[in-house]
Amino acid sequence: MKVRVDAARCTGHGRCYDLAPEIFGEDEEGHCVLLVSEPAPEQLDDARRAADNCPERAIQLDAAG
C-alpha cells in the first residue's frame, strides 16, 4: 500500500498528523508532510483513518503495484 498526499489540496486541517503521527508530520505552516510513503501492515489502519478524516480529500491510498 502506498500513501500519496496532494499538497495542492492540503489546507492544514491537521487531522492526518493528529490521527496517524507515525505516518504524517507537519511543516511550519501546519500543512501535511508525508513521513512514511509505504506504511507497514500494522500502520495501515492509521493511514486509512487519516485519509478518511481529511476534509480536503488530499490523501490517497493506492495498492502497491
Next chain:
Amino acid sequence: MSAPNPDPETRTVNLFDGELARCPQPVYQRMHAQCPVARAAMTNSPVISRYEDVIKGLRDPELFSSEMDMQMALGTERPMIPQQIDPPLQTRYRKLLDPHFSRKKMIELEPVIRADASALIDRFVDEGHCDFDPDFAIPLPCHAFLRLCGLPQEDLDLFLSLKNGIIRPQLETKSIDMEVNKKARVETGHRIYAYFEDVIDDRKKSPRDDLMTRLVQSEIDGHRLTRNDILDICFLLILAGLDTVTATLGCNIAYLAANPDQRRRISADPELIPNAVEELMRWETPVIAVPRVATRDVEIGGLEIEQGELVSFLIGAANLDEIEFPDAGAVDFDRERNRHLAFGSGPHRCLGSHLARMELRVAMEEWHRRIPDYAVEPGKAPRYSPGIREVMELPLVWPAP
C-alpha cells in the same frame, strides 16, 4: 400557524428560526429531503446545503469570493485579514499567519489554558451549580485569546465588552433600535482599533515573546505588515476567536447534559474526548453558515444564482448529509470517518482551528475530570441564540462535594 421551515412550496428557509438555533438537525434533514438548494426568507439569498455542493463552493474562491460588500461590515473600516480577502493575496497572509496558529504552537499554549480552565472551575465547583455560559464558556476563550496575543489577563472584561459591542451590541446598548446598535458597533470598532494601535506602538518600542510582537516584526515579500494590516488581523482574531469557541462549548455541554449515557461514557473514558469533540462539531456546527459572493452567474442543483448575490453555504446542513455521513442523524463518538466542515474547507480553512480544537479538548477534559455528573437545572431549558448558536442560558447542577 407559522410557515414550515424550510417551506418546500416556496423553497425558502428561515436561517434565524428558533428551531434552527435550538435543534437544527431535523431542519437540515428536511432541507436535504425537500430543498437542498433554497433561498433565505427575507433576504432571498441562495442557501446551499448538500455536502458536495458546499465543498465545491468553498474550494472555488474565483467563483465564490470572500470579498464582501462593506454593508456586511461589523464595525470594521476595511476588510478583515485574511477572512475577507481572496487568493492570491490571502495566500500570502496565510503563509505569514499559519505558523503562529499551528498545532505545534497551540500545544505549547496548552498547559496555561488548562490552568485557566481549572481556575474557572475552582470558582463554582463546590457550589454544585453554575451558569455555564458566563461562568465558563465565555471567559475561557477570552483568556486563551489574551494568552495567545500576549495581552494582560486584567483586560478580560474590556475584551468581553468589545466583543459584545460588535457581535451583540444590543447587550451593551440595552436597545433594539437598529440605528442605535449600528452606531454602537461603529464606536466599538473605533475602540478596538485604538486599543491595538497602542499595543502596536508598545511592541515596536519594547518587543516581547508574543504574537503581537511577531505581527509587528513580520514581513510579506520583504515588506513589513502595515499598521492597518495588523489592525485588520486583530479585528478578525476578536470576532472569530471568542464567540465561536464559546458557542461550541455551550452546544457540547448542553448536548451531553441532555444525553446522560453519552456524558457517562466521556466521564468514564476521557480518551474518547478528541473524537467526541469532532463528532459534536459535526452534529452541532455552531457556526451554521459561511457567506460568499458569486463572481458570475452560476447554477447549483437547479438554482440560478446571479453574479453579485450573497450565497450562504450551510456547513451545518452539509455536516448532516447522509451521502457523506452514513447514519448522519446519530451522534457516534466512535465514528471512524468524519470529514466534517465545521472549520470550513478550501483556502479559508479556519485559521484558529488548531487553537479551537485544543481549547475544546482541554475544556472538556478539565470539566469532566472535575464535574463528571451534571444536568440542566430541573425546570429550566437551555436557550440558544440565532445566528451563531451560543447557548446563552445553560444553568447546570451537580452533586456538590
